[in-house]
Amino acid sequence: MPMLKELAAELVGMFFAERWLAVALVALVAATGSLVDFAGLDRLVGGAILLFGSLILLVASVCHGARARTC
Amino acid sequence: MTWSAAAPAVTAAFLASLVEVVEAFTIVLAVATLRGWRPAAIGTTVALALLAGLVLLLGPLLGQIPIASLQLVIGVLLLLFGMGWLRKASLRAAGIIPLHDEAAIFAAETARLGTQQLRMQRRLQWVAGVTALKAILLEGLEVVFIVIAVGAGRGLLVPASLGALAACVLVLAIGAAVHRPLSRVPENPLKFGVGVMLSSFGVFWTGEGLGIAWPGQDLALLSFAALFLGAGLIASAFARKLGVEFA
Numbered sequence: 001m002p003m004l005k006e007l008a009a010e011l012v013g014m015f016f017a018e019r020w021l022a023v024a025l026v027a028l029v030a031a032t033g034s035l036v037d038f039a040g041l042d043r044l045v046g047g048a049i050l051l052f053g054s055l056i057l058l059v060a061s062v063c064h065g066a067r068a069r070t071c
Numbered sequence: 072m073t074w075s076a077a078a079p080a081v082t083a084a085f086l087a088s089l090v091e092v093v094e095a096f097t098i099v100l101a102v103a104t105l106r107g108w109r110p111a112a113i114g115t116t117v118a119l120a121l122l123a124g125l126v127l128l129l130g131p132l133l134g135q136i137p138i139a140s141l142q143l144v145i146g147v148l149l150l151l152f153g154m155g156w157l158r159k160a161s162l163r164a165a166g167i168i169p170l171h172d173e174a175a176i177f178a179a180e181t182a183r184l185g186t187q188q189l190r191m192q193r194r195l196q197w198v199a200g201v202t203a204l205k206a207i208l209l210e211g212l213e214v215v216f217i218v219i220a221v222g223a224g225r226g227l228l229v230p231a232s233l234g235a236l237a238a239c240v241l242v243l244a245i246g247a248a249v250h251r252p253l254s255r256v257p258e259n260p261l262k263f264g265v266g267v268m269l270s271s272f273g274v275f276w277t278g279e280g281l282g283i284a285w286p287g288q289d290l291a292l293l294s295f296a297a298l299f300l301g302a303g304l305i306a307s308a309f310a311r312k313l314g315v316e317f318a
Contacts, residue, residue, distance in 0.1 A: 003201075003205060006205070006209070007208065007209065007212070010209050010212060011212065014152055014155075014212075014213060014216065015148055015151040015152055015155070016151065017155050018155055018158060021151075021154060021155065021158060022151050022155075025147070025150050025151055025154065026147065026151075029147055029150070029277055029281075032281060033281050036281055036282065036283070037281075043281070043282055043283045043284065044283065044284075044286070046278075046281060046283055047278045047281075047283040047285060050274055050277060050278055050281075050283075051274050051278075051295065051298065054150065054154065054270065054273075054274055054299075055298055055299065055302040057154070058154055058157060058158065058161075058270070058299070058302050058303065058306055059302055059305060059306040059309065061154075061158050061306075062158055062161045062162060062165075062303075062306035062307065062309065062310050063306065063309050063310060063313060065158065065162050065167065065310070066162060066165060066167045066309070066310035066311075066313040066314055067313055069162075069167050069168065
């Protein structure tokens with residue numbers, strides 16, 4: 001049982017180790033999907049939002065992590 | 072299947088698996104050094120059998136899922152996984168969190184097993200075998216996910232598996248030759264590179280799952296990788312600056 005728990009924790013940790021980043025990424029994908037599917041946004045513009053949104057989230061998340069560890 | 076389509080998947084699977092196999096090898100070597108190769112080999116074999124079972128179970132199921140849904144789900148998971156790696160590698164490159172040290176992990180694992188050796192002599196073989204099994208299973212799960220994630224979206228499961236297998240063979244061959252932890256492997260630059268590749272795949276497949284036809288098709292992956300590399304380096308520079316300011 002402890003090993004199963006450890007495996008489950010490892011699986012969850014693989015994707016959600018950094019909760020703030022994970023929630024923000026899922027929100028970004030959901031927002032992009034909604035804009036493309038329901039608001040009729042051009043799909044390529046949606047792609048650009050997804051790509052550049054991910055890049056911005058990466059920089060923000062690293063800075064957030066650095067600030068949290070050094071303060 | 073063209074080489075331009077398969078190469079990114081094979082390379083990503085190979086490099087990511089290299090990192091994971093080096094980590095697992097360190098633990099298995101610690102077990103073998105303290106308790107001999109028998110429990111290490113048994114633990115490793117059982118773990119590999121469990122992982123193979125998982126792949127055999129998941130493989131046919133993947134074929135039943137519509138390709139757009141599969142790409143979307145795998146794309147989002149790859150984004151979460153890849154950007155997690157890239158974030159950590161950027162923080163390590165900036166000196167904010169310590170580098171992964173295979174020699175230190177080997178020493179800690181050896182010390183842990185040594186302490187248990189004193190406490191429970193009789194259960195030792197079992198503990199050693201379970202330690203090896205756990206290491207292979209935990210790191211192997213990540214390898215399985217990476218192979219499925221970079222391979223399933225385009226029917227590249229076999230080439231991606233071969234990439235992962237090549238990484239296993241390489242680490243085992245070098246490990247058998249040097250017979251010590253592979254601490255000279257530049258793990259953080261490797262993780263940085265793999266994070267860049269997995270994040271690029273993540274955006275690419277999430278987009279395809281949402282019906283976005285990327286300009287240049289597979290070649291778009293190269294532009295994405297360049298952008299993620301740039302963003303990771305910028306993030307690392309910012310983090311280093313923040314670290315200096317607060318130090």
